[in-house]
Amino acid sequence: MAGPLSGVRVVELAGIGPGPFAGMLLADLGAEVIRIDRPGAGPGGPALEKDMTNRSKRSVAVDLKSEGGREVVLRLVEQADVLIEGFRPGVTERLGIGPEQCLERNPRLVYGRMTGWGQEGPLSHTAGHDIGYIAITGALHAIGRAGGPPQVPLNLLGDFAGGSMYLIVGVLAALLESKTSGRGQVVDAAIVDGTAHLSTFIHAFLASGSWQDRRGVNTLDTGAPFYDVYETADGKHMAVGAIEPQFYAVLLERLGVSPEDAGHYDFANWERNRALFAERFKTKTRDEWAEIFVPSDACVAPVLSMLEATEHPWNTEREVFVDTGYGAKQPAPAPRFSRTPGEITGPPSLPGRDTRAVLTDLGFKDVEELLASGAVAER
Secondary structure (H helix, E strand, O other), rough: OOOOOOOOEEEEOOOOOHHHHHHHHHHHOEEEEEEEEEOOOOOOOHHHHHHHHOEEEEEEOOOOOOOOHHHHHHHHHHHHEEEEEEOOOOHHHHHHOOHHHHHHOOOOOOOEEEOOOOOOOOOOOOOOOOHHHHHHHOOOOOOOOOOOOOOOOOOOOHHHHHHEEEEEEEEHHHHHHHHHHHHEEEEEEEEHHHHHHHHHHHHHHHHHHOOOOOOOOOOOOOOOOOOEEEEEEOOEEEEEOOOOHHHHHHHHHHHHHOOOOOOOOOOHHHHHHHHHHHHHOOOOOHHHHHHHOOOOOOOOEEEOOHHHHOOOHHHHHHOOOEEOOOOOOOOOOOOOOOOOOOOOOOOOOOOOOOOHHHHHHHHOOOHEEEEEHHEEOOE
């Protein structure tokens, strides 16, 4: 069965990071995603063939700097529901495929824009990466241990949580609104905006006086001994998140610690409790502790490596990671739907691999002329 976005056509201007991930998620959910690549983009080696963020898409290679290439994109836009792009502000306008030009061709189009700093503001035209975006929101400052430097949470927090997911939410909301208004609009998704929005929960604690504006001393940032990671006898780790009293009681019981020896919210003795927990966890291996704690309501789990996670029985039973025959195991589409499940329908798109097929399918009668002119190219 087709996914919930079956019938939605997306034009994605090729980029890196959060833009392609957003396109991947839309494709996972059933949208037809046509990726616009530069002619000759990429080495065509294993790196491109393994780029899972380009799965289930089709690629058309277009020379965006040529008049003919610009016209091809606008003709594709005429038949699309969504366009997503991740260039610096003003680039698509200079290329002649900005919001004004595209909405003129297709007034119902949702034009999704992905940037770090936003379309406007003092930093909007400067380069940046995930680490800088989350730095100025306060989120990076909050992650780490007391007395230590901020710890970088990969690029998951900024690029993909604060970036891709907010672009997708905006695009889907605009699509829904267009069903009643008949009009498209521009979605300005900035990683800074999204990451700041994600921290609303913590700002509520700050406003109430129950959160200190320094890292490693609060309940959720390793300040509490019952919300931390502990090394095991084999040098691996267990993650502990026993916040509620009933779960903390199970933690103590499975560790063999008396409640009288480790009060839950006895702040004065948190470091003593941490040392006690650390000592206990060092007496067994990670997998031995996993047998003890799982299943239970202690809110304790083994810390798995990326490769371990793809093979762990808890994940394989739920098919959290899948083997599609397109290379290495990869994360399955999410979330799950009862009637219209998402699906990985093809391998990562290679630049220009589908140029002829896509243009033909969409009714272009001048494919050969476009190829001959260099406005488009095929692999």
